[in-house]
Structure formats: structure tokens, C-alpha cells
Amino acid sequence: MAERRRLLDDCFVHGSDSLRHDEALAILRREVTAVARAETVPLTAANGRYLAEAVTAPRDVPLADNSAVDGYAFRHADHDPAGGFFRLETRIAAGHPSDVPLGPWAAARIFTGAVMPPGADTVAMQEDCERHDQDGQAFVVVPAGLKPGANRRRAGEDVKAGSVLLEPGRRLRPQDVAAIASTGKTDVAVYRRLRVALMSSGDELRRPGEAILPGQVYDANHYLLRALVEAAGAEPIDLGILPDRADSVQTALEAAAAGCDVLLTTGGASHGEEDHITTTLDRLGTRCLWPLAIKPGRSMAVGRIDGCVFLGLPGNPVAAMVCFLLYARPVLSVLGGGAFGELQRFQVIADFEIARKKPGRREFHRGTLGRTADGRTCVHRFERDGSGLISGLSEADGLIEIDEETTAVARGSQVDFIPFGQFGIAAG
Ligand SMILES: Nc1nc2c(c(=O)[nH]1)N[C@H]1C(S)=C(S)[C@@H](COP(=O)(O)OP(=O)(O)OC[C@H]3O[C@@H](n4cnc5c(N)ncnc54)[C@H](O)[C@@H]3O)O[C@H]1N2
């Protein structure tokens, strides 16, 4: 079980300069530790959860030497280099082992997965053998050239008794649940899901289903973030929409922080007179990241209100998504008992150009993968820049990342691409 330790206790509010992406990640890596406690769940509910115990194999998998094919098992020492002629002595099917030792110059009819009879060490495939019956006795001719141990699977060759199959902190995938099931365990210790309270900030926001007037906008970010929180393995809790009033924001944040592990807000995070999120965070707790030298997402804020981690995302939907994936997701993973993890990026050819880019900040653009005329993977950039354009997010396969030092991107050059698939949100 993870001990309850400091979270963001030692963080500092840095000066007026924006924080670089790498510095922000380093602070989060250093300051955030697990808060989730363990619970035991049946294997059928374990997929997607963070493992809270090491899973060791109580016994060998497979349990006994067995045949990898349908065929004939025999003792290799009896096998003539020119081929072998064996008396067929017994028949062994999967699930029906025999403890009768094989006699000399004898073979057993055996099927895939059936336990090797004592004395046999090699199996010939049935397609390669000839079977004869003579005076009521069956014989089998085994071809030459089989090596000792051919087509035999050893006890423990998949997993040795006592070996560690899975380390704590791993987010369980279907194949990991299968690995646990292969040991015979029926349930497993995982970390409780983090409780992540969601609040959208802004007088202009309405929920789908409500009437809308000029100047108002539907709260798309709530739906974006609750789905991203679920994909990250945490439990979203909807705390609705905050009005642009300092006293209401303060009351709501205080109450929310008391009842959840993480408070995730969107909007109201920049400097405007109507933006009360960061000023309220400063009054109630501590702030350690803000602003960031990235685009979009400059106004992302991270801090703490008592024992609750505060993640304040910008209001523009593209910025909210970029900041969630880059910063909120690894924080949720660590708090929930998992690893911080490294972003997976790969290099692809730019099917776009950027004539001039401001140095000193890292940019993330929406990108769609394609192929060049000569079959190499390339990325197209969503042309319109606006950080409010949700349509570009739906089109994209991931984010194009352009670092602080770069001042222009030439068509045909290599750029870094961060695919959405790694976040469990790939297009089907
Ligand atoms: N003087 C400056 N103004 C702004 C700056 C700046 O640096 N100086 N940065 C701009 C950028 S970039 C962003 S991003 C926003 C971030 O500010 P906030 O986090 O305070 O966001 P809001 O002002 O509340 O909203 C921005 C935009 O997004 C729409 N929005 C808000 N919440 C939602 C939601 N839940 N669902 C859908 N859309 C939402 C909102 O209506 C605004 O249009 O500040 C810029 N200004």
C-alpha cells in the first residue's frame, strides 16, 4: 500500500518568467507521490487498474512437460539416426496424464498440451510419421533428424515458480490480467481509483440540453475531461460550473478540495479580472506551476489545497486537452499508484511548413498522419491555429511537438510526433 506522503509540499512559485516544459515535468516528477490506497478486486474487474502488489508465480507454468504438437512421443535415445520404428504403446490426451513409464522402443500417441509420459522426451509431428498395424499391434515410423527434446514444452518454460510476473505500479492490460489468471489467482490488490473532481469555470458556459444565447458556449471541456480522466484510470466527479465570482469560486474550491484527491478545473486560469481560479488557489493553498512557456496551454496552473492536488487547465479546449495529456495525466498516474512515464514520440516527415516560430517556447500542433509519395510516414498539420477549435482535435491522430530552440520548420524535415494511441484515445 502506498504511504500517504507529501504532495507538492516543497513546490515554489517561480518568478515571473514562464517555466519551460522540461522544468515543469521535472518539478512534477519530483514533488508528486502516490496517495491512493489498496483494495482487492476480482480479476474480472482488474483491467485498467494500477497493481498494488507484486504478482509472483506460485507454481511453474506450464505445470508439467507437455507436447507442443499432435503426434508421437518417444525416448530420443531409442531413435535411430536413420529414423525410428516404435511400438505404439499408449494414448495420452490433454487433461489426461499417464504416469506409466514408456517401455523401450515404444511411443505414445500424444496430443497438443498433453503431459509427456515418464521416459519420453521428444515428439514427432503426426504429419511426418507413418503408422502401421500388424497383427493387432500398431507401430509408428518416425523420421530421421529430430533433435532431443523436439516439440516438447518444458515445465516452467513460460513462468518459473517464485518468479515475479508483474511489479506493483503497472497499469493492468488484458494480457497482464491473463498472466495473473495463469497463476490461478482469483483476485488481485490494486489501488483505489483516484477521485477527480471536475469543475468548469465561466459565466458563459451552459450544459448540453440547456438553451443557449449569443455569448454563451456549451461546456465541451467537461465532456472532454471526464473522458480523459476515465481513460487515465481515475474516477471523474462532476461538480458543475463555477460562476465568475471570487467568493463563489473560493467557497466551491474549498468544499471540493475537502472531498476529493484531485481538483481539475478548466477556464478562469489566466490573468483577466474575471479569472478567479489562480488567485483563489493562491489564497487557499500553494501554486507551483504557472505560467508555462508552451503554446497552447500557457496558463496551466498546478498546486495544492490542503491534501488535494489542484490542476487548473486553461479554458480553450485545445489548450485544456494538451495540458491534460502533458501534465495532468502523468500526475494522475503517480497519485493513483502508477509511474510518471515518458511521452512516446517518434520522428516523421513534416508535410507542412512553419515560416517563423517564436523561440523560447514549445509548441504543440494537431497532426494527422499520412504517407509521402515514396511510402514514408508524414504528418499534416491542422492549418488553423485557434486554441478553441475542437474540430482539429477530432481530426488529429496526435500532437506535433516543436521545441523551444526551433524557429522555423521546413517541409520535408523531421518533426517529433506524439500519437494519441499511447493515452488510450486512438481513433478506431
Ligand atoms: N491578456 C491575455 N489574455 C489571454 C491570454 C493571455 O496570455 N493574455 N491567454 C489566452 C489563452 S492562450 C488562453 S488558453 C486563455 C486561457 O484563459 P482561461 O483559462 O482563463 O480561459 P477562459 O478565459 O475561461 O476561456 C478561454 C476560452 O475558452 C472557452 N471555454 C472556457 N471554458 C470552456 C469549456 N468548459 N468548454 C468550452 N469552451 C470553454 C471560453 O469561452 C473562452 O472562449 O486566455 C486567453 N486570453
Ligand code: MOO
Ligand atoms: O495558451 Mo492558450 O492555453 O494557448 O490556448
